[in-house]
Amino acid sequence: MNTGWYAILRSGILDHLLAGKLGYPEIGIYTTIHLQADFKTGIWRGSAPRLLAAAPRGASIRDVQRWLQILTRIRFLRPFHRHGERGNYPVLIDKYDVRIGALKGMRLNAWASTSWEQPCYEVCALGDAEDDAVPVAVDAPSSVFSSQKAVKQQLRVLRTEDSVWGFLGINPCGPPSFRGLLESRWSNRNGDRPSVLIGETIDAWEVAEGEKLRRTPRLFQALAEIRSKEKTSFQSQVEEPIRTLSHEDIPA
Numbered sequence: 001m002n003t004g005w006y007a008i009l010r011s012g013i014l015d016h017l018l019a020g021k022l023g024y025p026e027i028g029i030y031t032t033i034h035l036q037a038d039f040k041t042g043i044w045r046g047s048a049p050r051l052l053a054a055a056p057r058g059a060s061i062r063d064v065q066r067w068l069q070i071l072t073r074i075r076f077l078r079p080f081h082r083h084g085e086r087g088n089y090p091v092l093i094d095k096y097d098v099r100i101g102a103l104k105g106m107r108l109n110a111w112a113s114t115s116w117e118q119p120c121y122e123v124c125a126l127g128d129a130e131d132d133a134v135p136v137a138v139d140a141p142s143s144v145f146s147s148q149k150a151v152k153q154q155l156r157v158l159r160t161e162d163s164v165w166g167f168l169g170i171n172p173c174g175p176p177s178f179r180g181l182l183e184s185r186w187s188n189r190n191g192d193r194p195s196v197l198i199g200e201t202i203d204a205w206e207v208a209e210g211e212k213l214r215r216t217p218r219l220f221q222a223l224a225e226i227r228s229k230e231k232t233s234f235q236s237q238v239e240e241p242i243r244t245l246s247h248e249d250i251p252a
Contacts, residue, residue: 034096
């Protein structure tokens with residue numbers, strides 16, 4: 001999980017609460033998305049199962065899906081999800097103020113973005129006025145777009161290795177609750193060996209559900225291949241010959 005501090009600075013939140021457009025559940029979902037988002041871009045890769053895995057008490061998958069729809073309807077979020085696709089998908093957090101990285105001082109304009117791969121950023125001063133769910137016009141100076149072009153490589157937050165399924169080289173499989181748990185833990189990994197993280201996730205899910213993970217042969221095959229590669233890599237490091245010093249190498 002991202003570390004450090006975060007801030008939800010979007011104006012209009014209180015007005016939406018008082019008007020009944022938002023409730024405490026939606027605020028909780030919105031906060032969790034900020035915590036899980038990439039602090040350098042304001043782009044969140046997630047889904048209802050991922051949110052449910054992060055806070056499973058007192059909600060159902062349908063509840064979380066409904067809350068996400070509300071946040072999308074009032075234009076707080078802009079998801080890029082194709083119908084029929086499963087697993088995590090990219091979501092732009094509208095009016096997200098970037099606090100770190102190459103885009104520090106910029107604000108994400110989700111509804112002016114042509115796609116999640118080409119997000120539109122403005123200097124923060126341009127988007128301070130709240131227009132209640134009206135898309136913000138792109139009126140940023142050329143320097144803003146020059147900055148975007150300069151950091152294009154940093155914006156590729158969804159590279160193949162960032163997806164557990166892309167890393168494994170297989171299609172998402174298993175029950176939705178398992179996929180959500182695995183994707184959440186993978187996105188928050190912190191130097192753990194892939195085989196250990198995936199194996200522990202399988203064990204944790206089986207204990208929680210009280211059943212074995214079934215109908216996932218490709219997953220277990222890929223896990224076995226990863227363990228074999230890690231073992232080979234470890235052995236090659238351990239068996240590397242130790243160079244001994246000769247008399248000529250020892251300084252006088």
